Amino acid sequence: MEINIIPVLCNEKNMQNYAYIIHHKNSKNAIIIDAAEANPILKKLEETYLTPTHIITTHHHFDHVEGNLTLKEKYNLKIIAPSDEFSKIPGADIKAQENQPLTINDIEILPIKAQGHTSGHMVYHIKSINALFTGDVLFNLCIGGLFEGTPSEMFNTLQQIKQLPDETLIFPGHEYTRSCAHRNMLELPNFDKYLEKMHKREQGLLAPSTLKEEKKYNPYLKASIDNFIG
Numbered sequence: 001m002e003i004n005i006i007p008v009l010c011n012e013k014n015m016q017n018y019a020y021i022i023h024h025k026n027s028k029n030a031i032i033i034d035a036a037e038a039n040p041i042l043k044k045l046e047e048t049y050l051t052p053t054h055i056i057t058t059h060h061h062f063d064h065v066e067g068n069l070t071l072k073e074k075y076n077l078k079i080i081a082p083s084d085e086f087s088k089i090p091g092a093d094i095k096a097q098e099n100q101p102l103t104i105n106d107i108e109i110l111p112i113k114a115q116g117h118t119s120g121h122m123v124y125h126i127k128s129i130n131a132l133f134t135g136d137v138l139f140n141l142c143i144g145g146l147f148e149g150t151p152s153e154m155f156n157t158l159q160q161i162k163q164l165p166d167e168t169l170i171f172p173g174h175e176y177t178r179s180c181a182h183r184n185m186l187e188l189p190n191f192d193k194y195l196e197k198m199h200k201r202e203q204g205l206l207a208p209s210t211l212k213e214e215k216k217y218n219p220y221l222k223a224s225i226d227n228f229i230g
Contacts, residue, residue: 002026003107003129008044009175009204010037015063016175018201020133021050022107022126029053029105033124033133034173035067042071054104055079056096058135059121060088061147064173082111084120096122114161116154117144123161130165132211135173137161140198140209142180143220144173151229158221166212175201185217 002025010017017036021044023029030050034057035041045052052075057065059082068079068090080096081089096102096111103109107126114123117136124133136144137157146154177198185191194217200207215221220228 003126005129005131005171005206006044006048007171007201007204007206008041010040010067012037012039013063017063018171018173018175019067020171021045021048021052023050024106027105031056031104031107031109032071033171034058034064034135035071036063036065036173038067038070041067042074051075052077055091056102056104056109056124056133057081057089057092058123058133058137058173059118060085061118061136064135065090082113082120082122084113085118096124098122112160114157116149116157117147119148121149125164125168129169130167131169131171131208132161132164133171133173134161138170138214138218138221139172139174139180140170140177140201140214141185141218142176143218152225155223155225155228161211162215162221164211166210166215168211169208170211170214171208177201188217191217 006021008019019036020033022031030052032052032055035055072091078093079091080094081092083095098113101110110125111122114121114137197207
């Protein structure tokens with residue numbers, strides 16, 4: 001069955017968060033990744049007539065979990081949280097363990113430990129549709145800040161991500177492309193096509209970059225370990 005990904009731009013606090021709603025095309029049961037804010041997610045669920053059964057959380061920061069309890073109360077759903085941050089996630093029910101696949105609504109999702117932004121951060125890979133939900137580890141053209149992890153941990157996480165297929169679609173937890181772009185990038189080949197995707201994402205539309213594009217344009221994915229840590 002075809003799997004749909006619906007982006008939800010959550011910007012009530014001007015943080016440009018993205019939540020994602022995932023469901024099989026012929027099913028009304030859905031999964032939410034990073035319930036950043038309840039209101040825009042509720043609105044999108046009502047528009048699409050979808051019912052969430054689970055929330056999957058990448059990490060414990062408030063701008064990725066603020067909608068958890070409201071959505072849990074309304075839908076009686078289950079919340080999946082990284083095992084190392086389980087106690088920090090509001091409403092957490094199920095621990096996501098590294099490299100132990102989750103099968104939810106017939107969708108297989110692989111949790112991958114991704115230290116750097118926080119010590120227990122996870123990213124989630126849906127191999128069947130080449131989609132990677134990167135939370136605050138990997139953004140378009142940049143990466144998340146090191147709140148708890150070390151430069152070495154973040155570098156190793158990025159190297160692990162780079163091993164995925166080039167056609168992997170990247171779904172980060174924020175739309176920060178504009179602020180991450182450097183003016184010199186305007187001279188890079190085909191960068192205008194990359195910016196077209198940015199414009200669509202800023203409007204809440206589905207327009208993911210690929211890992212190939214990030215490896216081409218994102219300076220943090222091109223850096224050597226010496227340059228990265230230095």
